[in-house]
Amino acid sequence: MVLKGSGSKIELEEITACPECDSKHLIRDYNRGEMTCSGCGLVVDDNFIDQGPEWRAFDAEQNEKRSRGGAPMTVMVHDKGLSTDIGWGNRDTHGNVVPTRNRAQLFRMRKWQNRTRASTSADRNLAMALKELNRLASKIGLHRRVREDAAMLYRRAVNQNLVRGRSVEGVAAAALYGACRRCEVPRTLNEITAASRANKKEVGRTYRYISRELKLNLQPASPVVYINRFCRELELSGRVENAAIRILNQAVEAELTSGRGPTGVAAASIYVASVLYNSRKTQKCIAETVGVTEVTIRNRYKELAENLDITVQI
DNA sequence: AAGACGAAAGTGGTTGA
DNA sequence: TCAACAACTTTCGTCTT
Numbered sequence: 001m002v003l004k005g006s007g008s009k010i011e012l013e014e015i016t017a018c019p020e021c022d023s024k025h026l027i028r029d030y031n032r033g034e035m036t037c038s039g040c041g042l043v044v045d046d047n048f049i050d051q052g053p054e055w056r057a058f059d060a061e062q063n064e065k066r067s068r069g070g071a072p073m074t075v076m077v078h079d080k081g082l083s084t085d086i087g088w089g090n091r092d093t094h095g096n097v098v099p100t101r102n103r104a105q106l107f108r109m110r111k112w113q114n115r116t117r118a119s120t121s122a123d124r125n126l127a128m129a130l131k132e133l134n135r136l137a138s139k140i141g142l143h144r145r146v147r148e149d150a151a152m153l154y155r156r157a158v159n160q161n162l163v164r165g166r167s168v169e170g171v172a173a174a175a176l177y178g179a180c181r182r183c184e185v186p187r188t189l190n191e192i193t194a195a196s197r198a199n200k201k202e203v204g205r206t207y208r209y210i211s212r213e214l215k216l217n218l219q220p221a222s223p224v225v226y227i228n229r230f231c232r233e234l235e236l237s238g239r240v241e242n243a244a245i246r247i248l249n250q251a252v253e254a255e256l257t258s259g260r261g262p263t264g265v266a267a268a269s270i271y272v273a274s275v276l277y278n279s280r281k282t283q284k285c286i287a288e289t290v291g292v293t294e295v296t297i298r299n300r301y302k303e304l305a306e307n308l309d310i311t312v313q314i
Numbered sequence: 315a316a317g318a319c320g321a322a323a324g325t326g327g328t329t330g331a
Numbered sequence: 332t333c334a335a336c337a338a339c340t341t342t343c344g345t346c347t348t
Contacts, residue, residue, distance in 0.1 A: 201326085208327095261338070282317060293340055298319065 018044055075151045076134065078127040086110045122158060125168065129154050132172040139195040140187060142180070150179035157210050166206055170198040174207035181218045186225040188263055190291045223248055223257060223266040226290070230270055233289050234281055244273035247304065254307050260300065264292045268300030 017024050023039030035045040074080060086109060090098045098106055130151055137147045153175040157163055163171050173196040180187040189207070193200040211218060224245060231241040248269040251257050257265045267290040274281045283294040290297075 204327090259337075264339080283319095284317075294318080295320085295341080296339060299339085302319095 018042060075148055075155065076130055078123055078130055086113050125163065126155070126158060129158075129163075129168045129172050132169055133176060136173060136176050136192070136195050140176075140191060142176070142185060142187070146176070146179045146183045146185050149183055150176040153178050153210070153214065153216075156214050160213060162210050162213050167198060167202070169196055170202045170206045171210070172196075173198050173203040174210055177203065177207050178211060178216060178218070181221060182216070184221075184225055186221060186229055188291055221262045223262040223269070226263060226266040227270065230266060230286075230290055234270065234274075234286065236270070236274060236279055236281070237277070240270070240273045240277045240279055243277055244269040247272055247308065250308050251304055256300075256303050256307055261292065261296070263290050264296045264300050266290065267292055267297045268304055271297055271301055272304055 016026075018026065018037035018039060020042045021037065021040045023037050025038040026044060027036050027038050028034075034043055036043050086106070088110075090103060090106065092098055133147060133150050133154065137150065150172075154172060157171060157175065173192050177187070177189060177192045180192070189200060189204055193203050196203060198206075210216075227241060227244050227248065231244065244266075248257075248265065251265060251269065267286050270290075271281070271283060271286050274286075283297050287294045287297055
């Protein structure tokens with residue numbers, strides 16, 4: 001983590017690899033505030049911040065005493081949660097009640113404090129986008145790690161001037177989709193756009209754009225990551241789920257999956273597995289859950305049946 | 315009647331000239 | 332920039348259970 005100060009602005013930049021030898025094994029010495037590369041010994045950073053707790057606490061009382069003041073730093077708030085708020089209680093630092101004649105002044109100070117927090121248009125844009133990201137993530141039910149990653153992607157997009165000319169909703173949805181892919185949390189583009197105000201075409205286009213510009217180098221999602229969730233949604237047993245994964249692995253080996261949509265292949269595997277284990281779901285039912293058509297399931301499942309020597313008793 | 319099957323035509327994205 | 336292409340969708344008629 002490097003602090004880059006320019007005037008009143010502080011930028012935080014995550015270091016993940018050694019600039020000298022590109023090794024990812026970096027040793028953090030929190031006592032000295034140094035980060036060294038275990039490969040070549042280079043001191044990568046000599047001024048980084050320990051974001052962990054300040055002391056270990058062994059009981060509730062110690063925890064109370066030793067915890068840091070304020071919330072932890074987060075990329076999910078436009079100023080990373082590092083700004084200062086003027087509290088709403090009408091009391092001064094000594095706990096004395098602020099006299100009525102000074103309350104209007106306090107109110108004005110509070111108002112301007114809030115206004116100056118998001119001073120530039122870029123800040124305001126970021127604040128709006130992060131709000132939108134959070135809304136989307138809550139609607140879809142994504143956990144904190146994915147949200148933070150999405151927020152990080154959005155910030156990088158803003159820094160590289162990729163947002164100008166595009167809608168905040170579209171870029172936010174695209175960042176979230178990218179974060180899902182990076183974190184291997186399977187969400188289809190359809191699911192994300194259903195929660196977003198932007199349409200699928202725009203989100204898809206924006207996603208490809210920022211993926212290319214930010215050099216995310218994301219591989220197509222593996223169909224396996226979808227199996228668990230879709231089986232759960234279809235209320236299929238663990239036995240069927242395992243069978244679907246086995247079928248899918250065979251399909252991967254037989255090279256039946258490359259170039260095919262991952263959801264289609266996953267859907268076909270689930271369908272075959274459900275038939276084999278006598279918990280048949282209709283093609284229509286699976287198609288609706290997975291978000292492909294019955295025809296796609298049929299085409300994929302025909303290929304599986306032809307190439308994998310699966311005997312389906314109907 | 316519901317589900318499965320398959321043909322045909324159309325759509326949107328990728329690739330290579 | 333454009334045509335060719337593969338994957339996928341939509342629609343619809345037919346067959347099977």
